[in-house]
Amino acid sequence: MADEVILIDGNSVLYRAFFALPLLSNDQGVHTNAVYGFTTMLLKILEEKNPENILVAFDAGKTTFRHETYKEYKGGRQKTPPELSEQFLIVRQLLDAFGIKHYELDQYEADDIIGTISKQASEQKKHTNIITGDKDLLQLADDYTTVSISKKGTSDLEEYTPATIPEKMGVSRDQLIDFKALMGDPSDNIPGVAGVGQKTAAKLLKQFDTLENIYENLEEVSGKKLKENLTNHKEDAFMSKELVTINRNSPIEISVEDIVYPGYETQKVVEIFKAYGFNSLMDRIDGEASEEPVERAEVNFQKITELNDDILGPNENIFIMELWEENYHSSDVVGFSLSNETGHYFIPTEVAFESTKFVDWLKNPEKKKIVSDSKAMKVALAWKGIEVEGITFDLLLASYIVNPQNSAHDLPGVATFYGIHDTSFDEEVYGKGAKRKLPEEDVYAEHIVRKAFVGHQLHDILQKELQENEQENLFHQLEMPLAIILGDMEHIGVRADVERLKEMKDDLDLRLQEIEKRIHELAGRAFNIDSPKQLGVVLFEDLGLPVIKKTKTGYSTAADVLEKLQHEHEIVDQILLYRQLRKLQSTYLEGLLKVVHKDTNKIHTRFNQVLTQTGRLSSVDPNLQNIPIRLEEGRKIRQAFIPSKDDWIMLAADYSQIELRVLAHISQDEKLIEAFRQGKDIHTQTASEVFNVKEDEVTSLMRRHAKAVNFGIVYGISDYGLSQSLGISRKEAGVFINTYLNSYPGVKKYMEEIVNQAKRDGYVETIMNRRRYLPEINARNFNRRSFAERTAMNSPIQGSAADVIKQAMIDVKQALENSEINANMLLQVHDELIFEVAKEDVDALKNLVTEAMENTVTLDVPLSVDASFGDTWYDAK
DNA sequence: TTCGGGCCGT
DNA sequence: GTGGGACGGCCCGAAG
Numbered sequence A: 001m002a003d004e005v006i007l008i009d010g011n012s013v014l015y016r017a018f019f020a021l022p023l024l025s026n027d028q029g030v031h032t033n034a035v036y037g038f039t040t041m042l043l044k045i046l047e048e049k050n051p052e053n054i055l056v057a058f059d060a061g062k063t064t065f066r067h068e069t070y071k072e073y074k075g076g077r078q079k080t081p082p083e084l085s086e087q088f089l090i091v092r093q094l095l096d097a098f099g100i101k102h103y104e105l106d107q108y109e110a111d112d113i114i115g116t117i118s119k120q121a122s123e124q125k126k127h128t129n130i131i132t133g134d135k136d137l138l139q140l141a142d143d144y145t146t147v148s149i150s151k152k153g154t155s156d157l158e159e160y161t162p163a164t165i166p167e168k169m170g171v172s173r174d175q176l177i178d179f180k181a182l183m184g185d186p187s188d189n190i191p192g193v194a195g196v197g198q199k200t201a202a203k204l205l206k207q208f209d210t211l212e213n214i215y216e217n218l219e220e221v222s223g224k225k226l227k228e229n230l231t232n233h234k235e236d237a238f239m240s241k242e243l244v245t246i247n248r249n250s251p252i253e254i255s256v257e258d259i260v261y262p263g264y265e266t267q268k269v270v271e272i273f274k275a276y277g278f279n280s281l282m283d284r285i286d287g288e289a290s291e292e293p294v295e296r297a298e299v300n301f302q303k304i305t306e307l308n309d310d311i312l313g314p315n316e317n318i319f320i321m322e323l324w325e326e327n328y329h330s331s332d333v334v335g336f337s338l339s340n341e342t343g344h345y346f347i348p349t350e351v352a353f354e355s356t357k358f359v360d361w362l363k364n365p366e367k368k369k370i371v372s373d374s375k376a377m378k379v380a381l382a383w384k385g386i387e388v389e390g391i392t393f394d395l396l397l398a399s400y401i402v403n404p405q406n407s408a409h410d411l412p413g414v415a416t417f418y419g420i421h422d423t424s425f426d427e428e429v430y431g432k433g434a435k436r437k438l439p440e441e442d443v444y445a446e447h448i449v450r451k452a453f454v455g456h457q458l459h460d461i462l463q464k465e466l467q468e469n470e471q472e473n474l475f476h477q478l479e480m481p482l483a484i485i486l487g488d489m490e491h492i493g494v495r496a497d498v499e500r501l502k503e504m505k506d507d508l509d510l511r512l513q514e515i516e517k518r519i520h521e522l523a524g525r526a527f528n529i530d531s532p533k534q535l536g537v538v539l540f541e542d543l544g545l546p547v548i549k550k551t552k553t554g555y556s557t558a559a560d561v562l563e564k565l566q567h568e569h570e571i572v573d574q575i576l577l578y579r580q581l582r583k584l585q586s587t588y589l590e591g592l593l594k595v596v597h598k599d600t601n602k603i604h605t606r607f608n609q610v611l612t613q614t615g616r617l618s619s620v621d622p623n624l625q626n627i628p629i630r631l632e633e634g635r636k637i638r639q640a641f642i643p644s645k646d647d648w649i650m651l652a653a654d655y656s657q658i659e660l661r662v663l664a665h666i667s668q669d670e671k672l673i674e675a676f677r678q679g680k681d682i683h684t685q686t687a688s689e690v691f692n693v694k695e696d697e698v699t700s701l702m703r704r705h706a707k708a709v710n711f712g713i714v715y716g717i718s719d720y721g722l723s724q725s726l727g728i729s730r731k732e733a734g735v736f737i738n739t740y741l742n743s744y745p746g747v748k749k750y751m752e753e754i755v756n757q758a759k760r761d762g763y764v765e766t767i768m769n770r771r772r773y774l775p776e777i778n779a780r781n782f783n784r785r786s787f788a789e790r791t792a793m794n795s796p797i798q799g800s801a802a803d804v805i806k807q808a809m810i811d812v813k814q815a816l817e818n819s820e821i822n823a824n825m826l827l828q829v830h831d832e833l834i835f836e837v838a839k840e841d842v843d844a845l846k847n848l849v850t851e852a853m854e855n856t857v858t859l860d861v862p863l864s865v866d867a868s869f870g871d872t873w874y875d876a877k
Numbered sequence B: 001t002t003c004g005g006g007c008c009g010t
Numbered sequence C: 001g002t003g004g005g006a007c008g009g010c011c012c013g014a015a016g
Helices: A010-020 A033-049 A082-098 A110-123 A135-140 A165-169 A173-183 A198-208 A211-216 A224-232 A234-244 A266-275 A279-284 A349-354 A356-363 A374-383 A395-402 A411-417 A426-430 A441-468 A472-492 A498-523 A532-542 A559-564 A570-595 A632-640 A658-667 A670-677 A682-690 A700-715 A719-726 A730-743 A745-761 A782-817 A839-854
Strands: A005-009 A053-058 A101-104 A128-132 A145-150 A157-160 A316-323 A333-340 A343-348 A368-371 A391-394 A494-496 A606-608 A618-620 A648-655 A763-765 A771-773 A823-828 A832-838 A865-870
Touching: A005 A010, A005 A033, A005 A110, A010 A033, A010 A053, A010 A082, A010 A110, A010 A128, A010 A145, A033 A082, A033 A128, A033 A279, A053 A082, A053 A110, A082 A101, A082 A266, A101 A110, A110 A128, A110 A135, A110 A145, A128 A135, A135 A145, A135 A165, A135 A173, A165 A173, A173 A198, A173 A211, A173 A234, A198 A211, A211 A234, A224 A234, A316 A374, A316 A441, A333 A349, A333 A441, A343 A349, A343 A441, A349 A356, A374 A391, A374 A472, A391 A395, A391 A441, A391 A472, A395 A411, A395 A441, A395 A472, A411 A441, A426 A441, A441 A472, A472 A606, A472 A782, A472 A823, A494 A832, A498 A570, A498 A632, A532 A570, A559 A570, A570 A632, A648 A782, A648 A839, A658 A670, A658 A700, A658 A745, A658 A782, A670 A682, A670 A745, A682 A700, A682 A730, A700 A719, A700 A730, A700 A782, A719 A730, A730 A745, A745 A763, A745 A782, A763 A782, A771 A782, A782 A823, A782 A832, A782 A839, A832 A839, A839 A865
Parallel strands: A005 A053, A005 A128, A053 A101, A128 A145, A316 A368, A368 A391
Antiparallel strands: A145 A157, A316 A333, A333 A343, A606 A618, A648 A832, A648 A865, A763 A771, A823 A832
C-alpha cells in the first residue's frame, strides 16, 4: 500500500540480521553483515511500500524507566558483541545517506517511540506498518496498524493484523500483554508466573479473558499447583504486565509530520554502499539516477610535444607509465603521465622515448618518482634498455602492505577504496575481453593523467597508514627493495632447453596415445578421458564401480577416490597414469614451450608481490613455483631449466624446516628451540615426544605420522585434516594433536594466545609487522570461525617465513654485488632460491648464499640452508 | 567468458 | 554436531 507510515525497530532488526548472516566485513575489516541485512530489508520496503513517512527508532541506552519498576529488567543479557556494536554507528550513517529520520530517547526503548508515533498515526487514520524482529510489538497492531516481523532475521516479512494474530499467536491482540505477563520472557529477564508457559497462559486467557479476571476468579482455576503459583507470583505477574506494556505516550519530540520521507539522493547512497562494499546492492538503488556519473574533480592537463627542464625540474613527481598488456615483458606502452608542482602532463610514448631529456630524467636518481607498480615500470623500461632510477614510493605495494585483503591492486581500485572517485577503471576506458580497444587519444590521455592526479592524495593517505601501523620498515626496507630485485630476476629470465622439452613432449605424445587406446578398450568405448563428467559415467555407470565421493556436479573422480578403486578394475591404474602424464604434457611441456621467448630461449615469469594474504610471492605466466619434483617422471622437467651461458651451472639453496623454526622462535617453546639448536631431525624428535619412545626407537611409521602432525601444526591444524592425510580416524588424529600440544606446551600456549590476540585486535602479525586481518574470527558459524582460527595460527608462521626469505634475497643480492662472483639470482620458490653461476664461482656462491640466508635475521633458533648445484635445475639436488 | 574439478608446488 | 588441512596457478571441459 502506498503512502504508509513505516516505523522500524532499529535495534531489533539489526540484532536479527547480525545473527542471521555470516560475519561479512568490508575491505577495511569493518563488520557489515547486520547493516547489510538491514539495508536489503530497507530497500525492499522502499521499493514495495513507497512510504510517505518513515522513522527508524533505536534504544537509547542501558537504563530505561522500566528499570525503576524492576532493576533486573533485561538483566543477565549477553553483552552485545563488539562486531555488532560498531554497526549501530554505521546504520545511522546509512540512514542519513538515505535521508531517513532516526530517533532515540533517553530512558525509553525503541518500542515506546514506535508505540507513541503509531498511536498518533492511528488517531489521524493513517495506515502504519511497523517493522521489527520482536513479537512484543504485536500489541501495537490495530485497524490502521500492521506489524511485520522479519522471519529468520532476513528481509522476509510476516504481517500481523488484529485479524490474524489469534490464529498465529493463540490469543487475541488485546490479550497479548497479559499473555506475556503470565509467561514472562527469559530473554528480557521478565519473571512472569513461575510454572506458566505458553500453553497454560493461553488456556487461562481463553477461560478468563484477562489477567485481572484470572485473579478475581482464582478459585475457578483448575490445578492445585497452578493456583498456588498464581497466588505466589501475583506481584510478578502485574509487574511483568507493566514491563511488557509499551508506553504509547512517551515524551518524544517528534511527530508523524516530522518524519516525512523525501526520497534519497542516489549519489549519497552510492557512496556509502561503496564505502561498505555493498556492491551487490548497487543496482537496487534508483536505476536512472545511479547511472549519473560521480562528480569528479576537473583535471586540466597539458599534452607534451616537447619536454623541457621546467616540467622535469621538480624533485617530487607522481609518474605513471600506462601499459597496454598485463604482461609487462612484452606489452606496448600506451603513454606516460606526470604530475608535479608545475602541473599535470600527458606524455605520448613517441615523444617520451625520443626525448633525451626525458630518458635522462628517468635515469636520474635525484628526480624522485612516486609510481604505481614499480616492478612493472622497471621491467618494461628495462626491455627498452632504460634503467629507471629514483623510485621512492610504490602506491600499489603500499596499498598491499596496509591492506593485503583488498584485492583491487590497481591504482583506480586503490583510489576507490579510499573514496576517491577521480579516476576511471581501466575496463571503463578500454573495454574488456574481445571488445577491448584503445579509444581516442584525448580519452586515454585524460585517463592516464587522472591516475597521476590522484597519486598525491593516495601517497599522503598510504604514508600515514604505514606509519600508524608501524609498517614503514616493512615497506621501505623490505618490499620496495625487493621489487627491484624481483624485476631484475624476471627480466634476466631462466634459460630453457627447448629441444629437451620438445623431445619429452614427443615421447609423451606416443605414450599417451597408447594409454588412451588401452583405456578406451577397457571401457568398451571411446570417450574423453579429460572430462571428469564423461569419465564418471564410464566408471560408475558403464563399469558399475562403487561411488565413494560425489561433487556438486556429479561423481568425484579425484585421485584419492581412484586410489581406493585400484583393485576394482584394471582401468583405474591406467587412468591415474594417464592423468599424471597428461598433466605433465599440457601444463608443463606444452605450457612452458608456449612461453619461451623466441629469440633468447628464456622464460620470463612474473612474481606477483601484491597478492597473497600471507606475504608469500606467487608466480604467473608461467608459474615457476610449481614445477614438478615429487615424482621422477615429472621431476625430469627440471632438466629443461639450464644456465644461460656456457660453463655456467645451476645452484639451488633451500631453507630447511623454516616454518617450524619460525614456530619455535615465535612460540618460544623450549623443547622445540632446543631440538633445533642441537640440529636434531625434527620429525624424529617429534615422534619421540608424541609416542613417548627414545629417539632411536622411532619407527618409520612413527616418523611419518609425526611429520604429518608437524605439517598440520604449521598449517593450523584440524583433526579432520590430519586424519585425511594419515588415513586414520578423526579421533586418533585428535589424540595425536593433543599429545603433540601437551609435549610442546609453548606451542600450545602460542596457538591459544594468537587466536585470542586475533579476537582482540582483529588481525595477526608477522615478525616484520606484516598484517593479516581476520574479520571472521568471532563468527558464530563454526566453519567460518574455525577457518579464521587456523588462519590466525598459520599466517604468522607462513608470513614470517616469507619475511625471512625476502630479507635473505635482499642480503644475497647485496653480497653478490659486493663480490666478484658471476652469478644471477633467477627464482624464488617460497623457501628456496635458484641461481645460475659461472662454474669457477660455484663454491664461492654456495658459501655466500648459505651465509647470507642463514644470517639474514637472528631468531632464537639457527636457520639452516642446504645448497647444491648441477648442470640443470634437476641436477641441483 | 566463467566456473568447477583436478592437480602441480611449498 | 557442524566442515574441515595453509598458500598459490594452470589445465581442461562444460555451461553461460
